[in-house]
Amino acid sequence: MPSTTIAGRQINVNDEGFLVDPDDWTEELGAEFARLIGVEMTEDHWKLVNYLRQDYRAQGETPTLRRVSTQTGMPVKQLFTLFPGKPAKKMAYVAGVPKPKGCV
Structure with missing residues (x-):
């Protein structure tokens, strides 16, 4: 299992860079993940x-x-504006949760 140092912390990530354990997530780490993807x-x-x-x-x-769009009331178009390209994958990455099923 790969590990990396982000925001001054050693964390375990999978081959795509997603956190292995969502409980390792902090807001500081989420902000750094966001910065890494622009x-x-x-x-x-x-x-x-x-x-x-x-x-x-x-x-x-x-x-x-x-589901994100329906539950939060944000139109899918806005999700693409906030997280350009692949919003579901990018949101999950920043949130420290696994990539959604069906995402490539």
Whole structure:
């Protein structure tokens, strides 16, 4: 299992750089993950990240883009604006939860 140092902490990540243990996540680490992928965090970004973490704890899996949009009231188009390219994957990465099923 690979490990890396991010935000001054040694953490275990998988081959794609996602946290192995979501409990290792902190807001500081999330902010650093965002910086690494070129995302500047705003209140809307944090709302999504906190939703993903809460939903993951409740459901045991990372929510899909559609679920995030429906549950947070943010249109999918806005999710693409906040996390350009692959929003579901990028949101999960920043939130420290596994990549959603079906994401490449």
